[in-house]
Amino acid sequence: MKELVFVGLGLNDEFGLTLKGLEEIKTADVVFMETYTSRMPDFNLQHFEELCGKKIQFITRQVLEEENGKCLLAAAEFGKVVFLVPGDPFIATTHVTLRIDAEKIGVRTRVVHGISIMSAIVSLSGLHNYKFGKTVTVPFPETSAETPYNVIAQNKKLGLHTLCLLDLREPENRYLTINQAFKTLQIIEEQKQEKIVTPDTVVVGIARAGSDYPTLKAGFINDLTVFDFGPPPYSLIFPGDLHFMEVDALVSFADAPVEFKRLFK
Amino acid sequence: MKELVFVGLGLNDEFGLTLKGLEEIKTADVVFMETYTSRMPDFNLQHFEELCGKKIQFITRQVLEEENGKCLLAAAEFGKVVFLVPGDPFIATTHVTLRIDAEKIGVRTRVVHGISIMSAIVSLSGLHNYKFGKTVTVPFPETSAETPYNVIAQNKKLGLHTLCLLDLREPENRYLTINQAFKTLQIIEEQKQEKIVTPDTVVVGIARAGSDYPTLKAGFINDLTVFDFGPPPYSLIFPGDLHFMEVDALVSFADAPVEFKRLFK
Numbered sequence: 001m002k003e004l005v006f007v008g009l010g011l012n013d014e015f016g017l018t019l020k021g022l023e024e025i026k027t028a029d030v031v032f033m034e035t036y037t038s039r040m041p042d043f044n045l046q047h048f049e050e051l052c053g054k055k056i057q058f059i060t061r062q063v064l065e066e067e068n069g070k071c072l073l074a075a076a077e078f079g080k081v082v083f084l085v086p087g088d089p090f091i092a093t094t095h096v097t098l099r100i101d102a103e104k105i106g107v108r109t110r111v112v113h114g115i116s117i118m119s120a121i122v123s124l125s126g127l128h129n130y131k132f133g134k135t136v137t138v139p140f141p142e143t144s145a146e147t148p149y150n151v152i153a154q155n156k157k158l159g160l161h162t163l164c165l166l167d168l169r170e171p172e173n174r175y176l177t178i179n180q181a182f183k184t185l186q187i188i189e190e191q192k193q194e195k196i197v198t199p200d201t202v203v204v205g206i207a208r209a210g211s212d213y214p215t216l217k218a219g220f221i222n223d224l225t226v227f228d229f230g231p232p233p234y235s236l237i238f239p240g241d242l243h244f245m246e247v248d249a250l251v252s253f254a255d256a257p258v259e260f261k262r263l264f265k
Numbered sequence: 266m267k268e269l270v271f272v273g274l275g276l277n278d279e280f281g282l283t284l285k286g287l288e289e290i291k292t293a294d295v296v297f298m299e300t301y302t303s304r305m306p307d308f309n310l311q312h313f314e315e316l317c318g319k320k321i322q323f324i325t326r327q328v329l330e331e332e333n334g335k336c337l338l339a340a341a342e343f344g345k346v347v348f349l350v351p352g353d354p355f356i357a358t359t360h361v362t363l364r365i366d367a368e369k370i371g372v373r374t375r376v377v378h379g380i381s382i383m384s385a386i387v388s389l390s391g392l393h394n395y396k397f398g399k400t401v402t403v404p405f406p407e408t409s410a411e412t413p414y415n416v417i418a419q420n421k422k423l424g425l426h427t428l429c430l431l432d433l434r435e436p437e438n439r440y441l442t443i444n445q446a447f448k449t450l451q452i453i454e455e456q457k458q459e460k461i462v463t464p465d466t467v468v469v470g471i472a473r474a475g476s477d478y479p480t481l482k483a484g485f486i487n488d489l490t491v492f493d494f495g496p497p498p499y500s501l502i503f504p505g506d507l508h509f510m511e512v513d514a515l516v517s518f519a520d521a522p523v524e525f526k527r528l529f530k
Binding site for chain 2: 008010011090092093120123131135248249
């Protein structure tokens with residue numbers, strides 16, 4: 001059967017896969033995987049291959065983007081191809097094109113969802129899902145851009161929280177840290193002076209969302225710059241208006257200073 | 266060990282559970298489950314209990330909200346309790362309080378994420394994740410409120426997409442349909458006349474996200490009102506500004522009229 005099934009791997013390790021996803025792999029003719037849109041720090045390939053009873057073929061960004069996923073589409077001409085993607089398959093938009101191309105040449109496509117960093121972070125923080133505005137990625141300082149700052153500012157004006165994904169460079173195994181993200185944003189603060197990212201701005205830092213040992217810390221930027229979050233990957237939330245129940249959650253789950261209860265009531 | 270582990274069940278059926286979630290259930294002393302924040306249409310309890318080797322105890326909204334989850338907290342005094350929740354455990358905010366209460370009395374809590382309707386819908390549509398603004402729930406017509414209309418209007422002004430969850434009443438097995446949602450929103454349109462929800466507004470309707478057979482249909486409201494989406498549950502997206510790649514995705518995955526390519530380029 002000509003078929004290309006996009007399967008989300010979820011976060012952190014091989015156990016974030018769903019039962020449905022595992023079944024798809026077991027019945028596939030060929031299994032490809034990419035790890036360039038996101039890293040899975042505790043993923044054990046050997047254990048994963050034993051679990052699935054399948055050999056996994058890795059695909060680079062180059063093969064997918066420059067060659068338009070030719071080898072996946074070629075394999076799908078002859079049978080069922082499973083393409084494993086960290087998180088949820090299309091939260092990173094880079095695979096949408098591949099799916100469109102497959103459908104155009106008559107290859108049937110399906111999606112088996114995986115846990116996305118987006119919902120994991122919202123869920124861990126205890127902040128209210130419907131109070132999040134637009135999401136943004138904070139880039140490495142050498143590609144300094146105003147967008148993340150402007151998105152946080154716009155959301156704040158509307159009372160909304162901003163989820164910031166922090167950039168990563170997979171081939172170099174390089175992660176933007178929470179402190180580096182503050183620095184990137186503070187450069188724009190110095191230019192725009194809108195008091196969006198100052199030492200006493202309230203933030204929530206998250207490390208290793210989706211793992212068994214995530215670290216959360218809510219506080220003022222001043223506090224978080226001296227906090228040790230441990231190993232990557234990292235994310236940040238810039239809260240907008242806080243409901244008292246959200247403050248309670250930040251105190252309970254993210255070790256926010258108790259003075260938060262007085263400040264936001 | 267005094268422990269309360271919140272495990273997300275994902276969407277639709279028992280196969281949306283992660284391998285990590287299954288392991289947590291197998292090693293639990295007691296397993297509770299709720300199905301009132303969301304329904305899992307194809308969930309087979311008997312098969313699920315065989316899979317886990319555990320008896321599942323169901324919890325009603327009343328027990329959780331009026332009695333503050335007393336029975337779960339009481340059980341956690343004596344061992345490891347797993348609480349199964351559809352989707353991701355804290356995307357519905359109703360369980361955040363239970364988690365706070367548990368931590369306060371010294372019960373350790375952990376979160377095992379599940380697939381959330383939020384990321385599944387974004388992923389299926391092929392629309393760009395970072396272009397979604399605030400999310401909103403459209404209620405049944407008898408609780409008509411301006412909020413959903415205002416959220417769509419605000420997002421549109423910013424060029425952003427709006428994800429609308431459609432209300433459900435679990436005890437009555439009642440789902441708001443896509444047509445009913447239009448009617449609820451059109452009542453506000455008549456009052457406010459901002460041309461946010463008109464017969465030629467572009468929308469994307471989604472039925473059964475997360476199942477093996479989701480239905481997507483993009484088009485004008487006029488087209489969607491005569492479209493048969495099949496069984497529930499339903500969701501809606503009101504797109505903001507569309508990138509040509511997003512239009513391509515809507516034509517490929519959501520059967521959007523080809524004239525979309527001319528309208529949005």
